[in-house]
Each structure stands twice: as structure tokens, then as C-alpha cells.
Amino acid sequence: MADTATPGTPRTPDSTRRSERSRRAIYEAALSLVGEAGYARTTIEGIAARAGVGKQTIYRWWPSKAAVLLEAFVDLGEQAAEAAGGGDGGYEFPDTGDLAADLKAVLRATVDELVDPKYEAPSRALTAAGIVDPALGAEFVEKLLEPSLQLYVGRLRAAQEAGDVREGIDPRVAVELLVGPLSHRWLLRTLPLTHAYADALVDCALGGLAPRR
Amino acid sequence: MADTATPGTPRTPDSTRRSERSRRAIYEAALSLVGEAGYARTTIEGIAARAGVGKQTIYRWWPSKAAVLLEAFVDLGEQAAEAAGGGDGGYEFPDTGDLAADLKAVLRATVDELVDPKYEAPSRALTAAGIVDPALGAEFVEKLLEPSLQLYVGRLRAAQEAGDVREGIDPRVAVELLVGPLSHRWLLRTLPLTHAYADALVDCALGGLAPRR
Amino acid sequence: MADTATPGTPRTPDSTRRSERSRRAIYEAALSLVGEAGYARTTIEGIAARAGVGKQTIYRWWPSKAAVLLEAFVDLGEQAAEAAGGGDGGYEFPDTGDLAADLKAVLRATVDELVDPKYEAPSRALTAAGIVDPALGAEFVEKLLEPSLQLYVGRLRAAQEAGDVREGIDPRVAVELLVGPLSHRWLLRTLPLTHAYADALVDCALGGLAPRR
Amino acid sequence: MADTATPGTPRTPDSTRRSERSRRAIYEAALSLVGEAGYARTTIEGIAARAGVGKQTIYRWWPSKAAVLLEAFVDLGEQAAEAAGGGDGGYEFPDTGDLAADLKAVLRATVDELVDPKYEAPSRALTAAGIVDPALGAEFVEKLLEPSLQLYVGRLRAAQEAGDVREGIDPRVAVELLVGPLSHRWLLRTLPLTHAYADALVDCALGGLAPRR
DNA sequence: GTCTAAGCGAGACGGTACGTCACGTCTTATC
DNA sequence: GATAAGACGTGACGTACCGTCTCGCTTAGAC
Numbered sequence: 003m004a005d006t007a008t009p010g011t012p013r014t015p016d017s018t019r020r021s022e023r024s025r026r027a028i029y030e031a032a033l034s035l036v037g038e039a040g041y042a043r044t045t046i047e048g049i050a051a052r053a054g055v056g057k058q059t060i061y062r063w064w065p066s067k068a069a070v071l072l073e074a075f076v077d078l079g080e081q082a083a084e085a086a087g088g089g090d091g092g093y094e095f096p097d098t099g100d101l102a103a104d105l106k107a108v109l110r111a112t113v114d115e116l117v118d119p120k121y122e123a124p125s126r127a128l129t130a131a132g133i134v135d136p137a138l139g140a141e142f143v144e145k146l147l148e149p150s151l152q153l154y155v156g157r158l159r160a161a162q163e164a165g166d167v168r169e170g171i172d173p174r175v176a177v178e179l180l181v182g183p184l185s186h187r188w189l190l191r192t193l194p195l196t197h198a199y200a201d202a203l204v205d206c207a208l209g210g211l212a213p214r215r
Numbered sequence: 216m217a218d219t220a221t222p223g224t225p226r227t228p229d230s231t232r233r234s235e236r237s238r239r240a241i242y243e244a245a246l247s248l249v250g251e252a253g254y255a256r257t258t259i260e261g262i263a264a265r266a267g268v269g270k271q272t273i274y275r276w277w278p279s280k281a282a283v284l285l286e287a288f289v290d291l292g293e294q295a296a297e298a299a300g301g302g303d304g305g306y307e308f309p310d311t312g313d314l315a316a317d318l319k320a321v322l323r324a325t326v327d328e329l330v331d332p333k334y335e336a337p338s339r340a341l342t343a344a345g346i347v348d349p350a351l352g353a354e355f356v357e358k359l360l361e362p363s364l365q366l367y368v369g370r371l372r373a374a375q376e377a378g379d380v381r382e383g384i385d386p387r388v389a390v391e392l393l394v395g396p397l398s399h400r401w402l403l404r405t406l407p408l409t410h411a412y413a414d415a416l417v418d419c420a421l422g423g424l425a426p427r428r
Numbered sequence: 429m430a431d432t433a434t435p436g437t438p439r440t441p442d443s444t445r446r447s448e449r450s451r452r453a454i455y456e457a458a459l460s461l462v463g464e465a466g467y468a469r470t471t472i473e474g475i476a477a478r479a480g481v482g483k484q485t486i487y488r489w490w491p492s493k494a495a496v497l498l499e500a501f502v503d504l505g506e507q508a509a510e511a512a513g514g515g516d517g518g519y520e521f522p523d524t525g526d527l528a529a530d531l532k533a534v535l536r537a538t539v540d541e542l543v544d545p546k547y548e549a550p551s552r553a554l555t556a557a558g559i560v561d562p563a564l565g566a567e568f569v570e571k572l573l574e575p576s577l578q579l580y581v582g583r584l585r586a587a588q589e590a591g592d593v594r595e596g597i598d599p600r601v602a603v604e605l606l607v608g609p610l611s612h613r614w615l616l617r618t619l620p621l622t623h624a625y626a627d628a629l630v631d632c633a634l635g636g637l638a639p640r641r
Numbered sequence: 642m643a644d645t646a647t648p649g650t651p652r653t654p655d656s657t658r659r660s661e662r663s664r665r666a667i668y669e670a671a672l673s674l675v676g677e678a679g680y681a682r683t684t685i686e687g688i689a690a691r692a693g694v695g696k697q698t699i700y701r702w703w704p705s706k707a708a709v710l711l712e713a714f715v716d717l718g719e720q721a722a723e724a725a726g727g728g729d730g731g732y733e734f735p736d737t738g739d740l741a742a743d744l745k746a747v748l749r750a751t752v753d754e755l756v757d758p759k760y761e762a763p764s765r766a767l768t769a770a771g772i773v774d775p776a777l778g779a780e781f782v783e784k785l786l787e788p789s790l791q792l793y794v795g796r797l798r799a800a801q802e803a804g805d806v807r808e809g810i811d812p813r814v815a816v817e818l819l820v821g822p823l824s825h826r827w828l829l830r831t832l833p834l835t836h837a838y839a840d841a842l843v844d845c846a847l848g849g850l851a852p853r854r
Numbered sequence: 855g856t857c858t859a860a861g862c863g864a865g866a867c868g869g870t871a872c873g874t875c876a877c878g879t880c881t882t883a884t885c
Numbered sequence: 886g887a888t889a890a891g892a893c894g895t896g897a898c899g900t901a902c903c904g905t906c907t908c909g910c911t912t913a914g915a916c
Contacts, residue, residue, distance in 0.1 A: 019887055041347060045876060056889040061878065101425075130343035133402050134254060143405055151405075158424075168426045174406070175396075175415050176424050183388075183395030189346050189402070192356055192364070193387070202388050210423020211371075211389050212314075213381045232866055232908070258897060269868040274899065445882070445892055467773060471871060482894045487873065527851075556769035559828050560680060569831055577831075584850075594852045600832070601822075601841050602850050608822030609814075615772050615828070618782055618790070619813070628814050636849020637797075637815050639807045658861055658913070684902060695863045700904065 015062050027053035028060060029074040033124060036071060041127030046070075068131040068138050075124055076145050095153040101166045102204055104157065109184060109200035116188045117195060129189065151177055179207045228275050240266035241273060242287035246337060249284060254340030259283075281344040281351050288337055289358050308366040314379045315417055317370065318393060322413035325394075329401045330408060342402065364390055392420045441488050453479035454486060455500035459550060462497060467553030472496075494557040494564050501550055502571050521579040527592045528630055530583065535610060535626035542614045543621060555615065577603055605633045654701050666692035667699060668713040672763060675710060680766030685709075707770040707777050714763055715784050734792040740805045741843055743796065748823060748839035755827045756834060768828065790816055818846045 031053035035044040046067055050057045064070045083093065096104045115121060128146075132139030158173040167176065183203055187195045244266035248257040259280055263270045277283045296306065309317045328334060341359075345352030371386040380389065396416055400408045457479035461470040472493055476483045490496045509519065522530045541547060554572075558565030584599040593602065609629055613621045670692035674683040685706055689696045703709045722732065735743045754760060767785075771778030797812040806815065822842055826834045 016886070021888070024888075046878090047876060050889090054889080056887095056891085057878080058880090058890095059888065062887080126346050129403075130346040133339050133343040133346070136404065139404055143403055147403065147405070165426065167424050168422070171419060171424055172415065175412070175419055178396040178399055178405075179392060179416070179419055179424070182397070182399035183391040185403075186391055186395035186398050190342075190356055190360060190398075191349065191352055192360065192391075199388070202385065203392070206384060206388055206392055206423075207420070208423055208425040209381070210419075210421055210425075211380050211384055211392070212421040212423075213378065214427060229865070232864095234867070237867075259899085260897060263868090267868080269866095269870095270899080271869090271901090272867065275866075442891070445890095447893070450893080472873085473871060476894095480894080482892095482896090483873080484875090484895090485893065488892080552772050555829075556772040559765050559769040559772070562830065565830055569829055573829065573831070591852065593850050594848070597845060597850055598841065601838070601845055604822040604825055604831075605818060605842070605845055605850070608825035609817040610821070611825050611829075612817055612821035616768075616782055616786065616824075617775065617778055618786070618817075625814070628811065629818070632810060632814055632818055633846070634849055634851040635807070636847055636851075637806050637810055637818070638847040638849075639804065640853060655860065660861070663862075685904090686902060689863095693863080695861095695865085696904080697864090697906090698862065701861080 020063070021059070024053065024055050024059050025063075027055060028070065029077050031055075032070050032074045033078065036124045036127060037120070040123060041071070041131075044071075066138070068128065068135065069141075071124060071131075072128055072138065072142060072145070075128060079146070093150075093153065095157040097157060097160060099164075101157075101161045102208055105180060105204045105208075106201050108154075109180065109204060110197045112181075112184060113195055113197060113200050116184075126189075151181065154181065176207070180204065233276070234272070237266065237268050237272050238276075240268060241283065242290050244268075245283050245287045246291065249337045249340060250333065253336060254284070254344075257284075279348075279351070281341065281348065282354075284337060284344075285341055285351065285355060285358070288341060292359070306363075306366065308370040310370060310373060312377075314370075314374045315421055318417045318421075319414050321367075322393065322397060322417060323410045325397060326408050326410060326413050329397075339402075364394065367394065389420070393417065446489070447485070450479065450481050450485050451489075453481060454496065455503050457481075458496050458500045459504065462550045462553060463546070466549060467497070467557075470497075492564070494554065494561065495567075497550060497557075498554055498564065498568060498571070501554060505572070519576075519579065521583040523583060523586060525590075527583075527587045528634055531606060531630045531634075532627050534580075535606065535630060536623045538607075538610060539621055539623060539626050542610075552615075577607065580607065602633070606630065659702070660698070663692065663694050663698050664702075666694060667709065668716050670694075671709050671713045672717065675763045675766060676759070679762060680710070680770075683710075705777070707767065707774065708780075710763060710770075711767055711777065711781060711784070714767060718785070732789075732792065734796040736796060736799060738803075740796075740800045741847055744819060744843045744847075745840050747793075748819065748843060749836045751820075751823060752834055752836060752839050755823075765828075790820065793820065815846070819843065 028049060031049045032044070035048055035052060039048075044067070046060055047057060049055075049067075049070065050060055060070060064073070096107055098104055116125070128142055132142040154177040155173050158167060158176050161167045162169070162171065162173065167173075180203055184195070184200065187193055187199065193199075241262060244262045245257070248261055248265060252261075257280065259273055260270060262268075262280075262283065263273055273283060277286070309320055311317055329338070341355055345355040367390040368386045371380055371389050374380045375382070375384065375386065380386070393416055397408070397413065400406055400412065406412075454475060457475045458470070461474055461478060465474075470493065472486055473483060475481075475493075475496065476486055486496060490499070522533055524530055542551070554568055558568040580603040581599045584593060584602050587593045588595070588597065588599065593599075606629055610621070610626065613619055613625065619625075667688060670688045671683070674687055674691060678687075683706065685699055686696060688694075688706075688709065689699055699709060703712070735746055737743055755764070767781055771781040793816040794812045797806060797815050800806045801808070801810065801812060806812075819842055823834070823839065826832055826838065832838075
């Protein structure tokens with residue numbers, strides 16, 4: 003009965019003795035390197051060197067380069083949220099009563115975020131890594147994507163109760179009807195991602211393609 | 216309009232002397248290796264070895280592993296089309312007069328294709344590579360994605376003329392309203408990709424989220 | 429006079445952490461491969477593979493294949509000397525009082541060594557490499573050739589003091605008068621290298637070509 | 642009895658149809674490249690490219706890079722001889738009656754040639770190649786070295802008849818006594834190769850190391 | 855004067871080795 | 886015991902040349 007934590011075969015490091023200093027330095031190094039050189043040309047050795055950290059310190063705490071970057075990214079988001087909201091990091095979805103306006107505002111903000119050069123490279127890299135690696139993808143979805151989607155779901159459910167959305171509609175599908183096309187254009191670069199597109203999406207999705215009788 | 220191929224400065228190989236034998240062997244090796252070991256564990260050396268080809272023969276004709284796989288994939292599609300349609304490779308979009316039914320049929324078929332284990336690994340790999348590398352992404356879209364989307368656009372335009380789609384709707388946006396969510400679920404694995412989901416999408420998109428007055 | 433090793437700009441490895449095991453394995457692999465396949469067909473990859481060592485471990489410590497072999501050869505000599513002399517590796521030149529006899533004995537031994545198939549291939553390879561590459565040649569001369577020549581010089585100087593060599597003679601030139609022709613025949617393979625030739629050389633060199641008045 | 646030339650298995654090219662133009666261009670390219678980049682960095686592809694010649698034209702007529710260079714070098718010597726002597730290329734060894742003076746003159750000229758930067762690189766390269774490759778070495782000795790040595794032998798034999806060299810001396814050994822040390826210094830770069838050294842060699846060799854009674 | 859077969863320039867091909875980079879593991883010394 | 890440092894075995898990278906081969910083109914010598 004030697005080990006406190008999981009008795010699994012691989013050595014479980016003692017997280018209470020972990021160096022906060024190193025952790026922060028690794029986050030910063032990872033993000034800056036991905037921003038400068040791109041994800042593919044960012045290496046664990048490079049992160050360690052820039053962070054002034056031994057390679058083993060990275061391998062001890064993360065299973066892969068993608069995992070490091072994901073955590074760094076989550077941390078970035080938390081810090082931004084903390085700085086902005088002051089609260090516990092929970093963004094709120096606007097509810098002015100005008101569903102279309104609210105959705106357009108949020109989708110426009112999302113567009114702005116997606117094309118912001120500061121976030122674009124690491125976001126794309128993480129998304130791509132998650133597409134190929136299911137485990138990483140699951141973490142990516144759980145930590146970064148799903149929380150946002152839940153906000154949409156909440157707003158749409160409220161709209162449904164207010165009678166602004168038909169009864170038979172599954173709010174989850176409705177969310178994807180809006181977010182899916184945005185994501186599609188961003189990831190695949192088929193056509194420019196603009197505010198106008200965001201507005202068009204909302205109008206189409208709410209009004210439907212079929213003519214109103 | 217003199218030269219078909221790239222007139223670039225660096226050594227341009229003479230494509231008339233290219234070995235068809237090697238090209239085919241490389242396609243097959245690339246596809247089989249990605250299928251067996253996954254994209255990340257597929258190497259150019261491995262492809263060359265399995266194809267019985269010198270590495271230089273790959274580097275002479277393709278700039279990257281992703282480019283090889285993309286071409287192999289395009290070739291696979293062409294061969295399949297040739298075998299199936301007998302014609303010049305152009306699939307046709309069904310038009311029974313019932314727009315909803317036609318869209319559901321096609322989306323269901325797309326779902327089946329996306330979850331087919333034979334195609335899933337290379338498709339994901341290529342998509343992910345294109346997300347990170349704009350040049351490759353552009354080629355991916357142009358050669359593989361856009362042709363399919365144009366079939367949707369054609370069908371929707373016909374529907375619009377028949378009065379089955381509202382006049383103000385941009386058919387391109389309409390297509391993305393259907394395809395975007397599908398792609399979103401497939402790439403990010405948020406929720407299972409099923410025929411039911413395809414049907415729900417069509418219903419939502421055609422009918423709209425807002426209640427009919 | 430701070431640093432023993434090269435203070436060069438490029439990554440200087442820490443020699444205190446060097447693996448003795450690998451070093452020895454590399455020496456052995458290099459010597460055996462040159463013996464079996466010849467120098468030209470010996471490759472760094474081959475040495476690394478046979479030594480069970482990464483290529484980088486060779487490139488980290490040696491600048492070239494020739495440098496590896498030179499060190500391996502020097503090491504071989506040191507080990508042989510240690511095994512034989514028990515002392516610090518210094519061979520001694522015989523001094524029986526009979527200069528001609530002593531020289532013949534040593535030259536005959538040299539002949540035997542030069543034609544020994546075990547040493548011939550690597551010796552030739554190293555000499556040839558040194559002929560073309562001045563830096564390597566200098567190291568070869570300093571580490572392997574010059575120590576031997578100095579023994580000759582010492583013996584000849586003693587002979588000069590004993591009145592067995594004329595006063596005006598430069599001992600260094602005298603040494604080369606004996607060693608040069610031997611080396612010439614060995615390297616260029618003009619005529620067979622035999623004990624008889626060694627004897628003839630000593631007689632000619634001591635007695636001179638011109639008739640004694 | 643199908644083939645005119647050697648009925649050996651490998652295709653024997655028809656030398657009557659050989660392109661003199663290409664041959665000369667290859668000689669020039671080979672010599673200039675070795676002079677500029679050194680032997681090791683000279684490649685057959687490089688020679689072919691500079692000569693404006695297909696690789697196969699080289700492989701058709703020569704078995705190796707060294708063979709090309711050797712022939713180029715022999716040709717160079719022949720052309721020089723033709724230009725100088727006007728005759729059939731046979732240099733003559735001076736015979737003024739003063740053996741020591743004649744030998745010194747020739748050895749000094751040899752020294753000058755050996756240190757001439759124009760010839761040094763290819764000479765060293767060829768010598769080194771011949772040291773390692775017996776077949777090439779034999780050709781090198783036969784075509785380039787032996788003819789020169791025979792001139793020495795002739796002069797020494799004449800001196801022996803004139804009573805300037807002792808009867809018991811083998812002229813061949815005597816030649817090597819003079820040429821060997823020169824070659825030794827040149828090849829191994831132990832000490833500077835000078836006219837003074839040439840003179841000292843002649844004096845030592847003629848007078849002998851042992852004191853005259 | 856044609857015809858045909860060789861040499862020729864060019865360069866694609868299957869290979870081997872190069873020298874470099876980064877991986878993930880391990881060891882050593884420091885804190 | 887976590888850490889900075891970095892040597893190690895491993896394996897892929899992209900490049901350089903190897904020696905063979907296959908193309909058209911040209912250029913004799915035989916008809």
C-alpha cells in the first residue's frame with residue numbers, strides 16, 4: 003500500500019510537488035511557438051527549450067504535444083474569462099427577447115473570433131489534431147466546444163418555451179443547424195466567413211427553405 | 216496559355232516520361248498503409264517501400280505525404296465513378312420531384328459513406344491536413360468537396376424554380392445549412408452520425424425553426 | 429587556457445556523460461567492418477547498426493568516418509601496447525651497439541606489420557584518407573606516425589654520438605632515407621615488400637651509393 | 642562468331658564511333674571539378690553535367706570516377722609533353738657527367754611539380770585512390786610512375802658503368818632511396834618539401850650515413 | 855541516296871547512404 | 886522527489902549520387 007494515487011503500472015507523479023512556474027512557462031512557450039512557426043513545426047523539444055524546462059517535465063505531465071497545447075488553450079480561455087467576466091468564467095448568452103437578433107450577435111462574435119489571427123493557428127491545429135485523434139478530439143469537445151454549445155441550447159430552449167421556436171424541434175439539432183455551417187466554412191475555407199454569412203444563416207435557419215404557405 | 220504544367224524555376228520533371236506503373240503502385244501503397252496504420256504512422260519511406268519505388272520518385276512528383284494521399288484519393292474516386300457510371304465520372308443528384316425525399320436520400324448516403332471504415336481514416340486525415348495547410352485544403356476542396364456541393368446547388372436551384380424553395384434563399388447557403396451540420400458531427404464527433412440525424416436536418420432546414428404562422 | 433576541448437560555437441557535447449560502452453562498441457564495429465568489407469563499403473550507418481548505437485551518437489563525437497577509424501586504430505595500438513609492454517605504451521628501439529643489425533631488425537618488423545592482412549586494409553584506408561584530407565592527415569601523422577619516427581631519430585642520434593653516423597648528417601633525413609622507400613613500396617605496390625628489401629635499404633643507406641675511395 | 646570484338650558477355654562499345662568531342666569535354670570537366678571542389682566532392686553526374694554529356698557516355702567508356710580522372714591526367718601529361726618536347730612525349734634525364742648535380746636538378750624539378758597547386762589535388766586524389774584500389778593503383782604506377790622511375794634507373798645504370806656508383810648496388814633500390822623519401826614527405830606532409838631537402842637527400846644517399854674510413 | 859544501327863544528350867528509375875531532426879527514455883546533479 | 890540538462894537508441898526526414906534503363910535525335914557505314 004505504497005502509492006496514494008492510482009496504483010496503475012506507470013509511475014504517477016505527485017502533483018502536489020508540481021512546479022507552477024514550469025507549468026505556466028510551458029503554456030506560454032507552446033502558444034507562442036505555435037503562433038510563430040505553426041503547429042507542425044512546433045516541437046516538444048522546442049517548447050522545453052523556450053520554457054527553460056527539461057523535456058521530462060513535459061513528458062511527466064502531458065501525453066502529447068496536442069495535449070499540452072489543448073491545456074494551454076483552455077488555460078488561455080480561463081484567464082481571458084477571468085479577466086473579462088470577473089466571475090467564474092461562465093459567459094452568458096444574450097436574451098433580449100428577439101431570438102434572431104441574439105443569434106446574429108453571437109454568431110457574428112464567433113466569426114470575429116475564428117478569423118482573429120491570434121487564435122486561428124492554434125485553434126485550427128487543435129481541431130485538426132482532434133479530428134484525427136479521437137481521444138484528443140473528445141477532450142477538445144468536452145473542454146472547449148461543448149460548453150459553448152450548451153449556451154446555445156439553453157437560449158433555444160428558452161425561445162421554444164416563449165413560442166419562438168416550433169415545438170417539434172430538437173434544440174440540439176437547431177444549434178448545429180446554425181453552428182455547423184459556420185464551422186464548415188471556417189475549417190474548409192470554401193467561401194469567406196463574414197457577418198453577412200452569419201446573418202444569412204440565422205434567417206435561413208429560422209425561416210426555413212420551404213415557402214411559407 | 217502555353218504550358219499546362221507548373222513553369223516553376225526548380226527542376227521541372229518531364230511528365231511525359233513518367234512511369235505509370237510507379238504512380239499506380241504509389242497510390243495503392245499510400246491508401247493501404249493509411250488504412251492499416253493510420254495517417255500519422257504512414258511515412259513516405261513506408262509508401263516507397265511498399266510500392267517498390269525509390270523515395271525520390273515520390274519526392275519528384277509530390278510535395279508532401281498529404282499531396283500523395285489526396286491524389287490517391289481523387290484517383291480512387293475517379294476509378295469508382297468510372298466503374299459505376301461508366302460515363303465520365305459525373306454522379307447525378309436524384310430529382311423525383313419530392314425535394315425532402317431527395318435530400319434525405321443523398322444525406323443518408325453521405326452518412327453511410329462517412330462512417331464507412333474503408334474511407335473514414337484517409338478522409339479524416341486529408342481533411343485535417345487541409346485544415347492546417349491552406350494550399351492543400353484548397354486542392355482538397357476543389358477536387359473533392361466542391362464538385363459534390365455543386366450537385367446540391369443544382370438540385371436546390373431546380374427546386375427553387377419549381378417553387379419548392381423560397382425565392383430569397385441563396386442556394387449555396389441552403390446547401391451549407393444541410394451539409395455543414397453533417398460535417399460538424401462527423402469531424403468533431405460530438406454526437407452519433409445517423410440516418411435519423413440526416414432526416415432531422417432536412418426537416419429542420421426545410422421547415423425552419425420559427426413556427427409557421 | 430580554460431577549456432580542454434574545442435570551445436567552438438556549435439553544440440559542444442558534455443564528454444563527462446559520454447557512454448564508454450558505445451565508444452568501445454563503435455571502435456570494434458568500425459574495425460571489423462573495414463576488415464570485412466573494405467573502407468569504401470564501410471558506412472557510418474553500418475557502423476552504428478553493428479555497434480547497436482544511434483547514428484547521432486557517432487555524429488556527436490566524430491566529424492567523419494575517417495576520424496572514427498583513426499581513433500579506433502589509435503585505441504587499438506594503445507591496447508596492444510598496454511597488453512604487450514605493460515607500461516605506458518612506449519615501445520623501445522633496440523640498441524645492441526650494431527646499428528645496421530638494429531635497423532634491419534626494426535625495418536623487417538615493420539615490413540611484417542605492413543603486410544599483415546589484419547592491419548593492411550585499415551592502414552591503407554587511413555593513409556589514403558589522410559593524403560587527401562590535410563586535417564586528418566595531420567592527426568594521423570601526429571598520433572600514429574611521428575611517435576614511431578621519433579624512436580628512429582633517437583637511435584640514430586645515439587649512433588651519431590657513438591661515431592657510427594657521420595657528423596654532418598641530419599638524423600631526421602637519415603630516418604626518412606630508410607622509412608621513405610619502405611613506405612613507397614607499400615603504398616604504391618611497385619615491387620614486393622620483403623625482408624631482403626629492408627636489408628638492402630639499410631646497406632645502401634649506410635654505405636652510400638658512391639664508391640668508397 | 643557473331644561479334645567482332647571480345648565476345649565477353651558485357652556489351653563492348655564500338656570505339657570507332659566514339660565521340661572525340663565528348664571525350665575531351667569529359668577530361669576537362671573532370672580535371673576542373675577536382676581542382677575546384679576536390680576529388681571526393683567531384684561526382685560522375687557533375688562531370689557529365691559540366692561536360693554537357695549524358696551520364697551513360699561516361700559509364701560506357703570508364704569503369705569508375707578514378708579511371709576517368711586517371712585517363713584525364715595521363716592525357717594532360719601527354720599534351721604537356723607534346724607541347725614541350727615536340728617529340729613523342731619522352732622526357733630525357735640529364736647526364737652532364739656530374740651525377741650528384743643531375744640528381745639534384747631532377748629532384749628539385751620533381752619537388753616543384755609536386756607542390757604546384759594545379760597538379761597537387763588531382764595527383765593526391767589519384768594516388769590515394771590507387772593506394773586503396775589495387776587495380777587502379779597498378780594502372781597508375783604503370784602509366785604515370787614507372788616511366789619516370791625508369792629514367793632514373795637508366796641514369797643510375799650509366800653512372801654505375803662510369804664508376805660513380807658502387808658495383809653491388811641495385812639501381813632500382815638506389816632510385817627508391819631517392820624518390821621514396823620525397824614521396825613520403827609529399828604524401829604524408831610530415832615536414833616541408835623543399836629544394837634543400839632534395840639536395841640533402843642526394844648528399845646522404847650518395848655519401849651514405851656511415852662515416853668514411 | 856537510303857536505311858539501319860550505334861553513340862549520344864537527357865533524365866526517370868530503384869536504390870543506398872548521407873547528415874539532421876525530433877521522438878520518448880534514461881541518467882546525473884541540483885535544489 | 887521534482888527539476889534542468891542532455892546523452893542515448895530509434896526512425897523518418899529530404900537530398901545527393903549511384904549505376905541502369907529508356908527515350909528521341911544524330912550520324913555514320915553498309916547497302
